[in-house]
Amino acid sequence: MPALSGKDASSAADYHRQRPGGGVYRARDVAAGRPIGPTGTTWFTQQTERSFMTTPMVKTRFAPSPTGYLHVGGARTALFNYLFARRAGGQFVLRIEDTDQVRSTAESAAGILADMQWLGLNWDEGPAPGAAKNQYFQSMRLELYNQFIDELVRQGRAYEAYETPAELAAMRQQAEREKRPFRYRRDMPGRAQSRIGSGPAVLRFEMPRKDIVISDLVLGQVIVGADEHDDIIIRKSDGFPTYHFAVVIDDHDMGITHVLRAQEHLMNTPKHLALYDAFNWTPPEHGHLPLVFNMDGTKMSKREKARTARAAVQAATPKGQKPDLETLAANTGVAPDALAAFMAKKNDDAQIAVTVAAFMRTPLPEIDVQDFRRSGYLADALLNFVALVGWSPGGNQEILARPEMIDKFLVEGIGKTNGRFDRKKLLWMNGQYVRDQSLEALLAALESFLQVTDYPLARADGPTRLALLEMYRERTGTLAEMAENSRFFFEEPTIDPRAFEKFVINNDGAQLLQTSRKILEPVTPWNVQTLREPVEQILALGEKRGAAAQPIRVAVSGGSVTPPVLEMLALLGRETTLRRIDQTLANVKAT
RNA sequence: GCCCCCAUCGUCUAGAGGCCCAGGACAUCAGAUUCUCAGUCUGAAUACACCGGUUCGAAUCCGGUUGGGGGUACCA
Structure with a gap:
């Protein structure tokens, strides 16, 4: 009876009846459990029908099909179900809908579980990660x-x-x-x-x-x-x-x-x-x-990665010519046939897209949860951001810790209008999380990030990572940004010729660098305390305070943008610092 | 085409008939701080899609128009 009703049993007009306080019933009234419609059916009565005279236990589920990676949109759906269940003190179930024998894969299912775990969307019932398929796989x-x-x-x-x-x-x-x-x-x-x-x-x-x-x-x-x-x-x-x-x-x-x-x-x-x-x-x-789209209103689909990769190849091809797919295949290791099909838009293979884009040094748009993980977003930040597309806790608060989200998650707060995924805002929010997180939590997040990426930072020991985190958290949006910008701590930098020209060749750079070296040379031991005074001296060099910072930056990092000189040099070490300064000075002579 | 959903700054949103010549956040612009970059702080600009109706009064209710979106599979 609750599921169906005859043509004349209910109508939109009935639905928009006056309610006692004036106005009409809206979705939020339904959610609030107030009666709607001619039958006066309420959320509560439906519950009691189900389980007679017992307290209804709320149980939600997220049921992805394992035909690809976990999409951010899917992650949001999972989050909403998770929050709803937690808020009600109920259960959250994860179920794998693999009834499509052709497209479902075990790898995809495993990937989805891993992404759910990374997000911290823990399920009360569902597949056991790493174990054999159980009854929460439909194929079983x-x-x-x-x-x-x-x-x-x-x-x-x-x-x-x-x-x-x-x-x-x-x-x-x-x-x-x-x-x-x-x-x-x-x-x-x-x-x-x-x-x-x-x-x-x-x-x-x-x-x-x-x-x-x-x-x-x-x-x-x-x-x-x-x-x-x-x-x-x-x-x-x-x-x-x-x-x-x-x-x-x-x-x-x-x-x-x-x-x-x-x-x-x-x-x-x-x-x-x-x-x-x-x-x-x-x-x-x-x-x-409501659905979530890209900023331009297009769908956030995996196809986008393929499109971006193709565009990169096209852009690198001289006008009027066809891309040299044979060479590209040889360089990327992608099978020539598969690559040709990919470029001809015959398939949108994500793996090929990733490989090609990596070779072309083109960043791909983040679409799947793991893309965001690899780009250095924190799980909590991603979830916080995505929660706010289509849901509002009411009021003006935007940054919500997990318990707050759970506490404030009401269906009344769910919107009806499709949203757009504003990466700029996500980046800002991630920065907020990077800055506000405890150092231990950040370190754990970094750990997790380094597991799925390939940065030299992965070679750093615990204390070094901590020092880097402290140095960069104020000035970084994502962990990837930090990992990228801190490369010079772990490998010899490539000198940016424009920075070299501007800050070393010109503006008395070489002179300042020479003097700076003299000031630094006698410092032993080499740490933040012992360097504080010498670095102050260096910063006082020249007519404007800090004039000597730039030549050192270039010498030591290859570029003009780094963390503050004191902390940077301290972590870099005496030997490396002096060697790179000497090298730069030698380069000046060679020009 | 047909069916369904939706409509507040560029974007995410607050808003339940008078509290709203509309509030917050991101982005943008300007200023402050500063050894670079960032960060932080201050300020500015920007929206109720349109047309009717109901009402003393509408961003809020109703109808239409327009626009956007979804569905129309031996996919989920």
Whole structure:
């Protein structure tokens, strides 16, 4: 009864009735548990229907399909479900939806688990990382699905259909030509009545010819008309259930009470509600989240990486010429055939994109959680940022620690408008986290970052990392930025010719450097304390304070931008400092 | 095409009929601090898509227009 209602049972007009205090009911009223609609159904009564006279335990889930890496959008969905469950003192389930045998991979599932762990979105039930597939993988639950499929068949609600994909495509095209919507229905004319020559049949679920009312936690009531549904496939010809079927069985079987998912699923909800209804189950509450796009309004898709990589190759190719793919293949180690297909946009292989972009020294846009991890974002910062796209705690606070987010996470705070992913703001927020985090936490984050990247900083010991962190945290947005900028501590710098010219050759640079060297030379031992006075002397050199800092920067780091001279030299060490100054002085003579 | 959702500064948002000639944050610009870069602090500029209606009063309620988005798979 709760899932469906007849055409005249409910309407938008009913929904917008006056409420006692004036105004009309809105989504937030639904969320707040106030009565809506003619039946007066409330969140609470639905709960008690489910578990009679017991306190309803909130249970949410995140159910990705392992067909790629964990996307930031998916991470946000996971976060919302996590926050909702935690706030309610309930459980958070992770389930892997691998009913697509062709596209699902074990590596992808493992990657998603790793990303979830990195984000710290801990699940109460789900796969055990590193262990074999368990019952939280849909591919392990075929028996359960078949059981319920059989029941639908017995009820006469499911039937075999014999059209091949090609035939269906033709029917759709035909319908489009005739400017009429295509709906697959059991009673439609021209349905294939036998399986002759068409391979294994699929099983379809006969959708009810009724309006279906969705009571959405964030959108309010959405009514999908009786003519809009078609009979969905619930079992594919490979014997696997479709998403629509498995999701309903599992959410019910696992006792899921609330489903927060992306708005792209909104039109799937009627199908799911009809299935719940067929089994006489109370459906979970659904809430559809607004989507997140790039700043330019395009989708944040993995395709972007491929596009960026291709563009880099094109940009490096002289005008009017074709890119030299053979050379590129040889240089990158990508198979020539695969590379050609990639460049011809025949595939958007992420691995090829990454390899090509790395060779072209082109940064790729961050799309997946691990991209952000490799770019040196902190998990908490990423989560904090992403939480604020489509959700607001109300008020003016923007930086929220995990417990605060949990405490303030109300469905009423979830917005309806699609958002855009503002990387500039994420960068700012990450900087805030880098600065505010305890040094121990930062060190742990750095550790995790270095595991998935390849920077010379990884060679540094604990005390050195700590010193670097203290030196850079005030001036860095991401860990990657710090790792990149601190290279010169670990390897010989390449001298930026423009900086060399400006600060060493000109402006008395060589002279200042010479004098600076004399001041530094006798310092032993070599540490922040012993260097403080000498460095002060150096900074006082020249008519403007700090005039002598730049030649040293260039000599020691190769460029004109570094942390403060004192700390930098102290960490660099006496030997390296003097050697690089001497080297630079020698270079001056050579010019 | 058809169905559905949405609409406040460039971006994320606050806003539940008078508290709003609209608040915060990022970004932008200007200034201060400073050995570079950053950071920090101060200040400036910038929005209720449009048209009707309801009301003493509308960013807030209703209708339409326009714009954006989603769906329309043997993908999830």
